[in-house]
Amino acid sequence: MNPISAAAERGEIRVETEASEPRWHRPHGPMALPGIIRFVFLYVLEFAVNIPAMFSLRSWYLQIKAEPKAEPMVACVGENLDEVNGIALTSRIMLQKLREMGKQVFIFGTAFHANAPRSEGPDGSVVMAPGRYSMDQAGYAASEVAMLKLDSFIRFLRLNPVDVIEFQTPGPVSVQCLVVAKFAGIKTLSHYRTDILTYSRLLVKNRLGVWIINTWTILMTRWTGPVVVPSEAYREKVRDMGIPLSRIYKLPRGVDFKNFHPDKAGNGAWRRLGLPEDGIKLLYVGRISKEKNLDLVADAFPALAEKVPGISLTIVGEGPYRAGLQEKMAGRSDVRFTGVVHGENLSGIFASADILVFPSLTDTFGNSVVEALASGVPCITSNQGGPREIIVDGESGLIFDHEAPGDLERKILSLAEDPERLRAFKGKARERAMLFTYDRSAQAFWDFYRRFHNNQL
Numbered sequence: 001m002n003p004i005s006a007a008a009e010r011g012e013i014r015v016e017t018e019a020s021e022p023r024w025h026r027p028h029g030p031m032a033l034p035g036i037i038r039f040v041f042l043y044v045l046e047f048a049v050n051i052p053a054m055f056s057l058r059s060w061y062l063q064i065k066a067e068p069k070a071e072p073m074v075a076c077v078g079e080n081l082d083e084v085n086g087i088a089l090t091s092r093i094m095l096q097k098l099r100e101m102g103k104q105v106f107i108f109g110t111a112f113h114a115n116a117p118r119s120e121g122p123d124g125s126v127v128m129a130p131g132r133y134s135m136d137q138a139g140y141a142a143s144e145v146a147m148l149k150l151d152s153f154i155r156f157l158r159l160n161p162v163d164v165i166e167f168q169t170p171g172p173v174s175v176q177c178l179v180v181a182k183f184a185g186i187k188t189l190s191h192y193r194t195d196i197l198t199y200s201r202l203l204v205k206n207r208l209g210v211w212i213i214n215t216w217t218i219l220m221t222r223w224t225g226p227v228v229v230p231s232e233a234y235r236e237k238v239r240d241m242g243i244p245l246s247r248i249y250k251l252p253r254g255v256d257f258k259n260f261h262p263d264k265a266g267n268g269a270w271r272r273l274g275l276p277e278d279g280i281k282l283l284y285v286g287r288i289s290k291e292k293n294l295d296l297v298a299d300a301f302p303a304l305a306e307k308v309p310g311i312s313l314t315i316v317g318e319g320p321y322r323a324g325l326q327e328k329m330a331g332r333s334d335v336r337f338t339g340v341v342h343g344e345n346l347s348g349i350f351a352s353a354d355i356l357v358f359p360s361l362t363d364t365f366g367n368s369v370v371e372a373l374a375s376g377v378p379c380i381t382s383n384q385g386g387p388r389e390i391i392v393d394g395e396s397g398l399i400f401d402h403e404a405p406g407d408l409e410r411k412i413l414s415l416a417e418d419p420e421r422l423r424a425f426k427g428k429a430r431e432r433a434m435l436f437t438y439d440r441s442a443q444a445f446w447d448f449y450r451r452f453h454n455n456q457l
Contacts, residue, residue: 225247359402
């Protein structure tokens with residue numbers, strides 16, 4: 001069962017299926033030359049057949065703009081929102097927070113080819129529209145490169161005349177919607193929350209493919225307008241795309257503090273999952289893929305196990321590199337892979353760990369780092385990317401130099417072999433995490449949307 005269907009059965013979301021769109025509602029194929037040719041042809045065709053509707057939409061928007069509003073209506077457009085990933089999850093939580101504040105906010109994306117198009121929630125504020133065609137995404141087995149049936153977005157705008165559109169990722173659906181938005185005169189901005197330029201170099205083997213992805217990303221990011229980033233590190237990366245710093249805005253992110261708390265350590269999650277409960281417990285939570293730099297942890301762990309009796313490593317998550325990483329660490333009873341874990345089990349795993357190890361060099365933020373801190377668990381992060389800005393080095397965590405041989409191992413040992421220091425770090429962890437609440441993040445984003453809408457940036 002896919003995650004959306006499972007969530008619907010549990011009553012977490014309400015799914016309203018469009019009767020005219022059956023399951024397996026669009027063609028889907030591998031990322032190969034015939035599919036790419038078909039994708040490009042259909043992509044151009046979608047624009048061509050919808051030109052009259054786009055002209056009509058523009059005329060309509062010019063009429064309704066005659067009555068200016070102080071408070072905007074906002075839509076967030078994203079790719080792969082049917083996948084279990086950080087963007088899909090945090091987007092929905094942020095939507096809920098903003099809706100609770102009484103704001104008119106929507107999420108718009110495309111349903112995966114095996115999922116029915118639908119609206120989610122009692123107010124239908126999450127719209128998963130039908131796609132025209134999709135392909136497997138390179139390096140991500142659970143993701144798709146899709147295109148939208150463009151008339152569904154035009155219909156959405158007619159029903160919900162938004163004033164501001166935020167684009168979450170620069171994919172094909174976002175570009176389709178961006179063209180329509182620009183044609184209609186809707187204000188747009190983008191959120192650079194995935195390091196696509198680095199991911200493409202790591203995951204795409206074809207050099208032409210890397211160039212196309214990077215050029216596409218840079219051009220769309222330049223065209224959308226202001227750019228929101230989650231960390232100072234990525235403010236610099238966006239500036240390197242040729243975007244002035246005056247157009248780049250860092251806004252705070254958040255996590256759910258009710259679900260992640262030190263008190264969750266007593267819920268027996270480790271025992272239920274058959275994980276070792278004694279000794280120093282190292283933890284990684286996130287996608288298991290090459291760009292997460294997990295080989296560094298795998299290489300360091302055997303030496304750590306020799307120096308710290310009873311130490312264990314638990315890796316929570318799924319991804320294209322799981323099989324390769326398991327093979328690399330085969331035969332070790334002190335290393336466990338749990339797969340994806342949700343709910344109380346995930347909360348208990350976080351709170352029962354001693355140290356979160358997050359070696360990624362490419363994360364723009366790092367939700368797992370904040371969730372660990374909220375659970376009272378110190379974190380060790382690399383000196384690259386956004387996670388290093390979440391912790392306070394030497395208080396709630398440590399930063400290692402990924403280019404210095406053995407530095408990750410030394411940083412782990414400095415906590416694992418010093419119980420008093422580890423205890424002090426745990427005491428500071430949740431205090432640091434309190435800077436990253438969803439309420440604070442939602443308010444900051446809404447203030448930004450309002451100022452942008454009113455030409456006050």
